[in-house]
Each structure stands twice: as C-alpha cells, then as structure tokens.
Amino acid sequence: MVAPLKVGIAGLGTVGAEVVRLIEQQGATLAARSGRGVRVVAVTARSKAKKRGLDLRGIGWVESPQALAEDSNVDCFVELMGGADDPAFSAIETALKAGKSVVTANKALIAKHGLRLAKAAEQNGGALNFEAAVGAAIPVIKTLREGLCGTSVNRVYGILNGTCNYILTRMEQEGLSFEECLKDAQRLGYAEANPAFDVDGHDTAQKLAILASLAFGTKVAQTAVYVEGISSITPEDLRAAEELGYRVKLLGVAVRTAKGIEQRVHPTMVPKSSSIAQVMGVTNAVTIDGEGIPPITLVGPGAGGAATASAVVADIADVARGIRATPFGRPVDSLRATTKAPMERHEGGYYIRLLARDHAGTAATIARRLAEQKISLESIVQRHRNGSDVNGSTKKASPVPVILITYATSEDAVHRALKAVQRDRVISGRPQVIRIEKN
Amino acid sequence: MVAPLKVGIAGLGTVGAEVVRLIEQQGATLAARSGRGVRVVAVTARSKAKKRGLDLRGIGWVESPQALAEDSNVDCFVELMGGADDPAFSAIETALKAGKSVVTANKALIAKHGLRLAKAAEQNGGALNFEAAVGAAIPVIKTLREGLCGTSVNRVYGILNGTCNYILTRMEQEGLSFEECLKDAQRLGYAEANPAFDVDGHDTAQKLAILASLAFGTKVAQTAVYVEGISSITPEDLRAAEELGYRVKLLGVAVRTAKGIEQRVHPTMVPKSSSIAQVMGVTNAVTIDGEGIPPITLVGPGAGGAATASAVVADIADVARGIRATPFGRPVDSLRATTKAPMERHEGGYYIRLLARDHAGTAATIARRLAEQKISLESIVQRHRNGSDVNGSTKKASPVPVILITYATSEDAVHRALKAVQRDRVISGRPQVIRIEKN
Numbered sequence: 067m068v069a070p071l072k073v074g075i076a077g078l079g080t081v082g083a084e085v086v087r088l089i090e091q092q093g094a095t096l097a098a099r100s101g102r103g104v105r106v107v108a109v110t111a112r113s114k115a116k117k118r119g120l121d122l123r124g125i126g127w128v129e130s131p132q133a134l135a136e137d138s139n140v141d142c143f144v145e146l147m148g149g150a151d152d153p154a155f156s157a158i159e160t161a162l163k164a165g166k167s168v169v170t171a172n173k174a175l176i177a178k179h180g181l182r183l184a185k186a187a188e189q190n191g192g193a194l195n196f197e198a199a200v201g202a203a204i205p206v207i208k209t210l211r212e213g214l215c216g217t218s219v220n221r222v223y224g225i226l227n228g229t230c231n232y233i234l235t236r237m238e239q240e241g242l243s244f245e246e247c248l249k250d251a252q253r254l255g256y257a258e259a260n261p262a263f264d265v266d267g268h269d270t271a272q273k274l275a276i277l278a279s280l281a282f283g284t285k286v287a288q289t290a291v292y293v294e295g296i297s298s299i300t301p302e303d304l305r306a307a308e309e310l311g312y313r314v315k316l317l318g319v320a321v322r323t324a325k326g327i328e329q330r331v332h333p334t335m336v337p338k339s340s341s342i343a344q345v346m347g348v349t350n351a352v353t354i355d356g357e358g359i360p361p362i363t364l365v366g367p368g369a370g371g372a373a374t375a376s377a378v379v380a381d382i383a384d385v386a387r388g389i390r391a392t393p394f395g396r397p398v399d400s401l402r403a404t405t406k407a408p409m410e411r412h413e414g415g416y417y418i419r420l421l422a423r424d425h426a427g428t429a430a431t432i433a434r435r436l437a438e439q440k441i442s443l444e445s446i447v448q449r450h451r452n453g454s455d456v457n458g459s460t461k462k463a464s465p466v467p468v469i470l471i472t473y474a475t476s477e478d479a480v481h482r483a484l485k486a487v488q489r490d491r492v493i494s495g496r497p498q499v500i501r502i503e504k505n
Numbered sequence: 506m507v508a509p510l511k512v513g514i515a516g517l518g519t520v521g522a523e524v525v526r527l528i529e530q531q532g533a534t535l536a537a538r539s540g541r542g543v544r545v546v547a548v549t550a551r552s553k554a555k556k557r558g559l560d561l562r563g564i565g566w567v568e569s570p571q572a573l574a575e576d577s578n579v580d581c582f583v584e585l586m587g588g589a590d591d592p593a594f595s596a597i598e599t600a601l602k603a604g605k606s607v608v609t610a611n612k613a614l615i616a617k618h619g620l621r622l623a624k625a626a627e628q629n630g631g632a633l634n635f636e637a638a639v640g641a642a643i644p645v646i647k648t649l650r651e652g653l654c655g656t657s658v659n660r661v662y663g664i665l666n667g668t669c670n671y672i673l674t675r676m677e678q679e680g681l682s683f684e685e686c687l688k689d690a691q692r693l694g695y696a697e698a699n700p701a702f703d704v705d706g707h708d709t710a711q712k713l714a715i716l717a718s719l720a721f722g723t724k725v726a727q728t729a730v731y732v733e734g735i736s737s738i739t740p741e742d743l744r745a746a747e748e749l750g751y752r753v754k755l756l757g758v759a760v761r762t763a764k765g766i767e768q769r770v771h772p773t774m775v776p777k778s779s780s781i782a783q784v785m786g787v788t789n790a791v792t793i794d795g796e797g798i799p800p801i802t803l804v805g806p807g808a809g810g811a812a813t814a815s816a817v818v819a820d821i822a823d824v825a826r827g828i829r830a831t832p833f834g835r836p837v838d839s840l841r842a843t844t845k846a847p848m849e850r851h852e853g854g855y856y857i858r859l860l861a862r863d864h865a866g867t868a869a870t871i872a873r874r875l876a877e878q879k880i881s882l883e884s885i886v887q888r889h890r891n892g893s894d895v896n897g898s899t900k901k902a903s904p905v906p907v908i909l910i911t912y913a914t915s916e917d918a919v920h921r922a923l924k925a926v927q928r929d930r931v932i933s934g935r936p937q938v939i940r941i942e943k944n
Binding site for chain 1: 530534537539540636642643644647650651652653654780797803805811812814815821823826827835839
C-alpha cells in the first residue's frame, strides 16, 4: 500500500477541530475509499493552550501557517483560518509552489486570489480543492467541475447564505420586520455582530463568483457581480408575494445572456412551486440549468462545523485518491475574461410596490408611464390601509399601496417609468422593486 | 498534450446517439475540462442502416459489442444497450479484462453483476463508471462515492422511479385512480406497455441496491431489498395523507439500524414539508443523511436521453481525466456482506386504513387489538360514506372507513394486531397499510 497522505492543518476553530476528529474517526473508511491512508501530521493555530477537546498527541505543532506550508513532512496543506489575504494567502501559495496540494474552505480568498493560486497549483502539479467554500457539504463544486462536465450550463442560481434565508423565512412565516429577525439571528449565532457582509449580499456574491467561473469557464471576478441586500424587504412585500404565488429569497444568479454572463445577487421573487422556494431557514440550495435537461437542484446545510468539515475531508480524500482536477474546471489560461453585464440591460419580470397618493388620475398616470416604456402588467393589486377593501372606509389623505407584477421587460425601462412616476408626484417615498426569477 | 481518449460506443438508441452528439458539440470544453481530448472512434448497434440523424463518417462501425470491447483502438468502452446479462455483460467484462475503462448507464446489469465487474476493473486498472444508472444527470453516485467520502451515512432514500412518481402525483392532484393514471403514463411514454417492472418497485430496488452499497460499504444485493409497488394505493389514501399532513411517494430507503442495513422499497408517507414531498411528476430525488449533518437532497431528471447522456459524458470525462475511483467506493474485497434485514422487525410509524363494519363495539375491538400490541395512536379519523359526518345520515349496513396513524411501532406488531382485527370480523376486506418515513 502507498504511504499515507500526510496532512497539515492551519486553523483549529470549529471546522479545523472537526476535521481532525473526522480523519481520526473515519480513518479506516477513508483509507478504503481513497486507496490510501490519511494522517494529520502537523497543525498550527493562534493559541496552542486553548482547550479544544482534541487529543493532539502524536501530531506536530508548528509555529505558523507559513512554517506549516514549508514543512517537508506535509503533503497536503489544509487552510481553515479564513481571511481573504495574508497569512492564509501566502501560506497557500507557498504550499502550492512546493508542489503540495491544498484544501481550503475560504470563499473570500478563492474569490479574490483563486486564479493566481489555481495557476500555482497547475504549474506545480498539486490540487487546489475548495468544495467547502460554497454550500459547505452540498457537493456543488464537484457537480459543476466534474458531474456536469459534458453539459453546457445556461444558468446557475441559488440560496447561498443561510443568515439571509433564515431572516426571510422568519419574516414570511411570522410577519416580523427585518430588524426583529436580524436580532434573533444574532442571538442564535446565525448572524455576526456586524451583519453587513451577510445581509448586504457580499457573502453570496463571493460564492456566486466562484460558481459562475466553474459553470461558464470565465475568470472569477467578484467585482463583476451586481449586489443588492435584503434590508429593504418588508413584511408587506412578503405578504404580497405570497398572495401572488411567489416567495422572496436572496438569490445569487449567474446566467448566460445574449449580452454575456450576467452575475447578480438580489432579493428575488421565485414561484412558490419551484424547488428553490421550498428551501427554508439556514438551508442552502443551488439549481443548475444544463442545456437540454431539466434543472438539477442540490439542497443542504450551507454552513456549520460538521457540514463544512465533511466537505474538507472529502477534498482531502480526493487528494489522497490522486484526483487533480483543474481548480476552476479548466486551465486558468483558458478561462475567458469576465465582463460585468450591465444591470440596466437585465431583462425579466418585476414586482413593483408603490405608495400611490389617493387623488383622481393617479392610476391613469402610473399606467401611462408604464405604457410609455412598453411595460405590460401581469397583475395589479391595490391595497387599502387597515385591510379595508374598495368598498370599505379609507382615509382620503393617506397614500394607498399599489402592487404591480410586470411581464418581462428591461431594468432600464422599469427605472425610466418609475422616475417619471416620481416626477409626476403621484407617489410617496421610494418605490420598492424586486426582480422575478422564473424556473 | 496527451493523445485523445478513444471511445467506443455500443448501442445507438436515444442515449447513445445523444452521447455521440454531445461529445462532438462539447469537444473543446471536454478537452479543456479533462485535460485531454475525447473522440468517438467506433460504434456498434443492432442496425447500421437505421436513421439516427447522426453523422457517423469518420467513426468506425464494428459488427458486435464483443468486437468493440476487443478493439485495440478503443480506450473506453461505453455500454448503452441495456439488459442485465449478455451481450452487455460479456462485452463489459472483456473490455475491463483488456485494461479498458467502461462507462455504462445499465442499472440492471450493475445491480446484478456489478461486483464481478468492479473486481475486473480493479484488477486491470480501468474505471467502471455508472453515474447514469441511478438518477440520470443527478450526480448521486459521485456524491456518495466521493463527495461524502469522509462522512458516515446513516440513511439514503429517494424517489428513484419517475413513472411511479408521475402516477402518484396525478392521482393526488386530480383524484384519479391508479389505473387511469397508468394508462395516461403509457400514452405519454412514461410507462412501458408492461409496466410491472416500474410500478411494482423493481426498478427502484435495483437503483437502491446500488446506492446502499456506495453508502454503507456493503455488497450490492438486489435480493436483500424488500419490495412493494404502488398498485394498491387509492385516491382515498392520498386524500387522507393530504389531510394528515403527508404525501405518498414510492421511496427506496436504505438505513442503518441496530439490526443491520435495512433496504426497502414501498409506498411511503412523507411529511408534506419535507424536501422529498415537493418532488412532483417524473422528477427524481435522493436524500442523504450523514452523521452529524443536516440532510443533503439532490433533485433532478431521473431519465430522458439528454439527462442520461449528460451523466455518461461526465463519466467519460472522468476517465479522460485519469480518475480511477473504485466502482463501489472501496475495493470489492472490503465490501461487507449484505444481510436482508427482516421487514417484520422494521420500526416506524404506520398509516392504516380499515373498512369498519358499522355495529356496536367495532371501535372498542380495534382499539383493544392495537393496545394488546402496545401500538399507540397519533391520530384517528373516521369517515362516513358519501361525505356525511357523524351527524349526517349514514347507511347503517355499509362499512365505514377508519384511518389510523400510529406512533413508532414494529411491522410485526401491526401485522399481529390487524390479523386479530380480521379474525374478530369487525372489518371488511384487507386493511391498507402504508409506512411513514420521518425526515
């Protein structure tokens, strides 16, 4: 039998500790499955003294990630420290240049430096595996990189951030505000003290940039992703969506269009009957539309120590097995440049919520402005405050919510129509606009 | 660059023709993704003259699958003829013994001869890939074999037969009978003229046997699967399920229990809120419960030429890439024996529908017989014919449907209780029993 794969782990937080445990527990299975033993030979972390409930006897302690990356006793360097830049970046590059394979769960780093690192992996014959960076234990990287290898992908989209989906699920099911649900998410440990990275969509954007590269053979480019978060979504929007047969999800969408690859992250109305609409709470899901075949949806835990560790260990097993897939599915030099498809040219259906001033001619004005932009309406719902309907009593002075669902049109046309409506002074406040994604 | 992988295809039906087309169309992508060109060099099929809309110029025509398997110009033998035995079996074995890699979509053959063929693959250094054999383009084989390599699987279950799911979906949504829906399925080409293989659960059993081996490291053994089909399911059962918060699906379930690996195929009540319950029509889905992590569900097309061809081409690309995973996830000699876990010892909740004779003491008798077997009830619904409720008029003489949902109990206890109830002559006809699977 071949000598065991010698693994060095940088970072012993929840995930790192779980990886050490899994490799220990699943040792025999891993050896049988990958045809080669897997052994953790060295680790490094910020504090050696910290209690982790781990037996680290027999495992070498190295002073720094850099030293671990240089350790000639290590075949496979596993980076679980996090952070888009140093020390993780330099350590990974060092390991790859030394011909080692690297496994990481670090989406920020892969989104930012993935191409440079992939190039180093290719040139030196090591693997660079990052299944855990997107959707934790959901095998979405492997599916795009290998499983759908022979299929041209037209669209990949999904719920890639559990925090946002938890907040939107609770808002929908309990009629709570964004702020209330965010507080609960923080209390339960689903959201950070500074939640902006999650709720403003940046976490989703990093993951989407990675998926888009794998799906379309383009260079990873986080800056090419249009990003909008969920903080403007109100319980009113979710109620209206429900009535109209939709749910609101924060989606990352990468889609092949006539104008290039569109990459966008924004709150999205999805048909209630779609697979993606069924995904509740912190669960993640990714749908892949391949040419000529019905969609494939992968659903599962997108975060958590055990789920992330599961993907990390599978990546290590692939290294043990000798699999050396090109990190982004094809050689870095053959990846095409990514241009940011301009959102103004995005085409699709729209949900628009306006607060119409309640005086004669308002409806006619709105209708005219939409017609000028050739926007057709699939449905229109006018809501009177206090739940009273058109026959009930309404306060003449207060504005009335109007909800419009358009047929496919362009982002540009919607913006122009709404600007005109605002200039006409027939609405109060800013219109709410949510894009619709059909399955 | 390495010389292209030379592929020989046996069988040019819908799938075979689509594979030839995909390799042609996706040639450049395949080469970039797998680091090696892929070229179809030879084919064989029953009729050379048949019109297939394929340009076969430049591709050799070989007289038989056996000759193709022996062709020294072929690196990778792709079997798309079907049939559990010869000529497919001998041709595959010949190809493997000649050191070639083999890709097949043939579940019947893999379920029956998979171990012997896997052994031949191992001994001669070739791959034996069969992603398309289960769930077509859904990457479930790869996920179990590689993606969840480091995770101990506790249960794998799913909707593995589109025909049955189509029939159950229509029965549920339109209140139609099994027979009516089967006829429609046949008319639409979803069901064979002889539908027994699908509707009696044997197709699902073959696929489940393959998944169980990959999940649990046991020998593939179709005979170890308990099988029950869907022909006894009535619109009444589906209506009752709906009211009680369930849907009925034909599931294949393989689960680790204290008494060994249970493998079973039967109509199953699943909670309406589960991912698997959302799967409608001909779509397939597989859920994998890994130790310590939330379930992972893969949903997509389980059949169809394009979806099957997609998986076949991905398998070919893995061969081109040099990936040689052991066919069943670990060496054949390390797979454990499979014992058929006796269904009498199955434990779970049960749905029971009885036709109770409408005379005094019937309810008390049924309740006593269940209590004798220590079966507790989660709910009980008594239905009067013609939709009349307990206050309405009922015909005294006609039996009354009674629906029971039990808490977890054993199959044995249920059978004993129902036998006693039948002996007591308080019910008409055979009781309907459907097992419940919780998520």
